[in-house]
Amino acid sequence: MTLYLGIDFGTSGARAVAIDDHAGIQAQAEFPLDRQTPELWQEGLWALLDQIPITVRQSIGAIAIDGTSSTVLLCDRSGTPVAEPILYNDARGVTVMETLQEIAPPNHPAIAATSSLAKLLWYARHPKLYPDALHRVATTGLFFLHQADWLGFQLHGQMGISDYHNALKLGYDPEYLFYPEWLRLALPQLFTKFIPYLPHVVKPGTPIAPVTAEMGDRFGLPADCVICAGTTDSIAAFLASGAREPGEAVTSLGSTLVLKLLSRDRVDDARYGIYSHRLGNLWLTGGASNTGGAVLRQFFSDRQLAEFSESIDPNTESPLKYYPLLKPGERFPLNNPELPPRLEPRPNSDVEFLHGLLESMARIEARGYELLQEFGATGLKRVYTAGGGAKNPTWTAIRQRRLNVPVMTPPHTEAAYGAALLARMQDRG
Numbered sequence: 395m396t397l398y399l400g401i402d403f404g405t406s407g408a409r410a411v412a413i414d415d416h417a418g419i420q421a422q423a424e425f426p427l428d429r430q431t432p433e434l435w436q437e438g439l440w441a442l443l444d445q446i447p448i449t450v451r452q453s454i455g456a457i458a459i460d461g462t463s464s465t466v467l468l469c470d471r472s473g474t475p476v477a478e479p480i481l482y483n484d485a486r487g488v489t490v491m492e493t494l495q496e497i498a499p500p501n502h503p504a505i506a507a508t509s510s511l512a513k514l515l516w517y518a519r520h521p522k523l524y525p526d527a528l529h530r531v532a533t534t535g536l537f538f539l540h541q542a543d544w545l546g547f548q549l550h551g552q553m554g555i556s557d558y559h560n561a562l563k564l565g566y567d568p569e570y571l572f573y574p575e576w577l578r579l580a581l582p583q584l585f586t587k588f589i590p591y592l593p594h595v596v597k598p599g600t601p602i603a604p605v606t607a608e609m610g611d612r613f614g615l616p617a618d619c620v621i622c623a624g625t626t627d628s629i630a631a632f633l634a635s636g637a638r639e640p641g642e643a644v645t646s647l648g649s650t651l652v653l654k655l656l657s658r659d660r661v662d663d664a665r666y667g668i669y670s671h672r673l674g675n676l677w678l679t680g681g682a683s684n685t686g687g688a689v690l691r692q693f694f695s696d697r698q699l700a701e702f703s704e705s706i707d708p709n710t711e712s713p714l715k716y717y718p719l720l721k722p723g724e725r726f727p728l729n730n731p732e733l734p735p736r737l738e739p740r741p742n743s744d745v746e747f748l749h750g751l752l753e754s755m756a757r758i759e760a761r762g763y764e765l766l767q768e769f770g771a772t773g774l775k776r777v778y779t780a781g782g783g784a785k786n787p788t789w790t791a792i793r794q795r796r797l798n799v800p801v802m803t804p805p806h807t808e809a810a811y812g813a814a815l816l817a818r819m820q821d822r823g
């Protein structure tokens with residue numbers, strides 16, 4: 395029996411799920427990430443593989459890895475990082491926004507302070523932070539990679555390969571499958587001393603190479619176990635849900651609120667933080683809001699969230715109109731880096747306050763889906779929920795009232811399960 399392994403590197407932890415040909419789970423593993431460094435990612439990858447029983451490992455035919463979108467690093471040909479990685483939520487790229495706007499076409503998804511391209515430009519402007527690199531890369535070359543690309547490299551050993559999900563916010567064109575001319579022309583002007591290699595981009599799930607002999611021997615993986623191109627963590631969560639029809643959507647209620655609506659048509663508009671990933675012949679339209687569970691956690695423990703939610707009547711609309719944010723700045727459905735949080739007035743009752751927060755987040759979610767459809771995405775038919783908020787039935791009922799379509803929790807919500815499905819897909823064409 396051939397098995398498929400999906401590995402997810404998310405915001406707070408890494409997980410692995412092995413599935414069989416019928417998508418049934420055969421083994422699972424977890425590794426907490428209390429910080430995000432390449433050393434810990436590598437340790438986590440080894441620890442996850444070690445936790446999978448050896449009998450399962452010996453049957454693995456393919457592995458795919460997802461990582462946080464727009465977490466990037468510079469490394470040399472051997473994979474050794476030459477500069478600190480820049481994480482998915484790091485907005486230091488705000489200092490290069492003007493340049494981004496000059497080089498990229500209007501409304502391009504790479505025009506955002508947290509995009510991979512913004513981070514590449516930031517590296518270009520700060521060569522003094524990796525002085526060693528100039529010397530080292532003179533002979534080996536310098537490579538710009540995403541977290542998932544770098545983790546895949548640890549297993550297949552082929553430097554400089556990415557997938558068109560991770561590469562979207564770097565500027566790669568997933569429709570015509572190339573780096574557009576505006577990007578190719580801009581690079582030599584941005585990097586004065588050396589130009590890093592941008593990764594060669596393939597379709598997510600494409601077999602890249604068999605596991606290296608060293609890794610195969612160390613973990614007891616078959617010599618022909620193939621390592622596939624990966625994806626981003628929230629697309630892996632979408633794949634896990636099983637949604638596949640245009641009009642089906644997945645809302646991730648994790649630390650942030652991420653919407654993904656499968657559509658026949660592509661929609662992109664940086665003014666509202668709307669962009670589209672390619673999924674086969676369809677488009678995964680959506681955006682990521684800064685509201686979500688992290689704001690809830692600021693006020694309530696998970697136990698209080700569950701307890702207070704039970705006292706909320708989801709059929710009654712809360713009159714409180716908040717914009718729940720941890721700090722100023724929103725990406726979608728309003729793209730306004732200065733938008734202030736609105737969390738007043740706070741009622742004396744915690745239940746009423748929580749009701750207002752859940753209602754307001756449901757309002758933002760509904761506005762997000764409305765906007766995607768206004769811009770031409772396929773009409774919303776059904777919403778699956780993933781993330782910590784999915785286990786709150788009161789919130790689901792509030793969201794269903796606002797969204798006016800069925801809202802359901804799918805049997806599988808874990809990104810690692812979605813990555814395993816991606817690994818299984820390569821075997822099925």
Ligand SMILES: Nc1ncnc2c1ncn2[C@@H]1O[C@H](COP(=O)(O)OP(=O)(O)O)[C@@H](O)[C@H]1O
Pocket residue numbers: 404405406647648649650686687688689690691696699700780781782783785786789
């Ligand atoms: N019962 C609940 N109702 C609503 N939100 C919840 C509940 N339990 C946990 N959460 C929220 O879920 C979030 C964690 O979800 P998770 O998917 O693990 O997030 P991430 O992986 O993005 O960090 C927390 O921020 C927490 O506030």
Ligand SMILES: O=C(CO)[C@H](O)[C@H](O)COP(=O)(O)O
Pocket residue numbers: 405461462463464482559626627628629650652671682
């Ligand atoms: O905050 C995140 C960490 O990855 C989200 O998953 C991300 O913003 C969504 O990105 P993408 O649509 O490219 O998967």
